[in-house]
Amino acid sequence: MSADETPSDSVGLVHGGFTLKTGKGSASMAMECPHQNGLLYMVPGDRSWVCEDDVRPAHVLAGFFKEISGLDDARIREAMNRWGLYYRPRSLFDGDAGTEDG
Secondary structure: OOOOOOOOOOEEEOOOEEEEEEEOOOOEEEOOOOEEEEEEEEOOOOOOOOOOOOOOOHHHHHHHHHHHHOOHHHHHHHHHHHHHHOOOOOOOEEEOEEEEEO
């Protein structure tokens, strides 16, 4: 990751132990509590390049969890259950028309 790609000063969200920073070409999400600490980077990839920088983190995470939960792998289900993590994809909402896209 180059210096131009490193999110440094554009904090989009700081709440509940999460700090989301977006920058040109990448985003990072710090996740911290007294028991865990990690940093997740989100950059354009084969399936995430379609979104603008400011919404790429949502695209990346929603797409990743949709794909990984669809693998129907017992190890993934067990790990998610151990951590109390569940994912449910939702229909896309068309704000202009006021309807959901099914």
